[in-house]
Amino acid sequence: MSLPRVITDGPLSPDLDRMLHGHVELLPWSAADADRDDSVCGIYTYGHPTVDHQMIDRLPNLRVISNNGVGVDHIDVAAARQRNVAVGNTPGVLDGATADMAFALILAAGRRIVESDRLARAEDFDVQRPQVLMAHEVHGATIGIVGLGQIGGQVARRALGFDMRVLYYNRREIVDGDIAATYASLDRLLAESDYVVLTVPLSSSTTGMIGTREIELMKSTAVLVNVARGPVVDTAALTRALQEGKIRGAGLDVTDPEPLPRDHPLLSQSNAVITPHLGSATFETRRKMAELSVENLLAGLRGDTLTTPVN
Numbered sequence: 336m337s338l339p340r341v342i343t344d345g346p347l348s349p350d351l352d353r354m355l356h357g358h359v360e361l362l363p364w365s366a367a368d369a370d371r372d373d374s375v376c377g378i379y380t381y382g383h384p385t386v387d388h389q390m391i392d393r394l395p396n397l398r399v400i401s402n403n404g405v406g407v408d409h410i411d412v413a414a415a416r417q418r419n420v421a422v423g424n425t426p427g428v429l430d431g432a433t434a435d436m437a438f439a440l441i442l443a444a445g446r447r448i449v450e451s452d453r454l455a456r457a458e459d460f461d462v463q464r465p466q467v468l469m470a471h472e473v474h475g476a477t478i479g480i481v482g483l484g485q486i487g488g489q490v491a492r493r494a495l496g497f498d499m500r501v502l503y504y505n506r507r508e509i510v511d512g513d514i515a516a517t518y519a520s521l522d523r524l525l526a527e528s529d530y531v532v533l534t535v536p537l538s539s540s541t542t543g544m545i546g547t548r549e550i551e552l553m554k555s556t557a558v559l560v561n562v563a564r565g566p567v568v569d570t571a572a573l574t575r576a577l578q579e580g581k582i583r584g585a586g587l588d589v590t591d592p593e594p595l596p597r598d599h600p601l602l603s604q605s606n607a608v609i610t611p612h613l614g615s616a617t618f619e620t621r622r623k624m625a626e627l628s629v630e631n632l633l634a635g636l637r638g639d640t641l642t643t644p645v646n
């Protein structure tokens with residue numbers, strides 16, 4: 336019996352290869368370039384390849400798009416819905432790892448860890464000078480979480496462990512929430528926070544949410560941390576602000592564009608700590624993401640309800 340055919344952007348991890356073996360026939364992403372392909376029933380997105388309505392239209396027998404990740408800004412979910420194609424993602428399983436990364440960036444940018452590491456390794460480093468690489472404290476500071484969802488909530492829990500005052504901004508205030516966080520307008524949050532952490536999904540309303548005006552509202556000692564999506568921040572405005580010392584630093588797990596071109600000025604800023612989109616990159620979390628996304632894919636191919644459908 337022939338296996339359902341699924342287009343994917345690989346190479347997939349060995350775990351995923353093992354989980355899919357014997358269940359589906361994998362086709363390379365380039366297979367989607369055909370004018371029309373009646374044989375393809377599924378799309379499995381591993382990185383963040385674009386699935387637009389043209390691609391969906393070229394695959395008339397498509398039943399499911401399963402995304403190995405929570406953000407689905409690269410998938411035209413509305414077009415899929417219109418065609419009755421199920422879309423699945425992996426919410427919940429990566430919140431802790433992504434919040435850990437947010438905190439790693441808070442501490443790294445806040446306490447200048449990367450600069451300190453470079454100094455400790457420098458040829459001419461001899462004795463520690465008293466004023467070298469001074470920073471500001473993380474514990475007891477005010478953190479402003481933009482997007483108190485599942486990941487933002489995990490960031491808040493960690494912040495409370497650091498005795499931080501937690502502000503958050505959402506489109507709507509959370510009533511009866513179980514986290515000791517105070518709702519603030521975005522402007523107030525930006526003005527009062529020492530660490531501003533972005534954990535919102537990318538959408539038309541969050542694209543460019545942090546630009547020149549918003550950065551101007553931030554304290555000159557504040558640090559901006561982005562574990563959401565690069566385009567939530569206006570890269571040119573952030574680069575200028577870091578160059579001019581308008582804010583103290585940035586911790587970025589995501590950038591726009593991603594990756595940054597090798598000659599991008601942001602890469603020369605020592606007050607920016609940049610990691611290449613590794614929020615979920617732990618063995619434990621990636622395993623759970625693989626299991627959930629494969630479960631969604633196989634359910635969709637069978638015509639069953641997905642475990643974690645997008646909306």
Ligand SMILES: O=CC(=O)O
Binds near residue numbers: 406
């Ligand atoms: O960026 C990571 C994800 O969307 O899961």
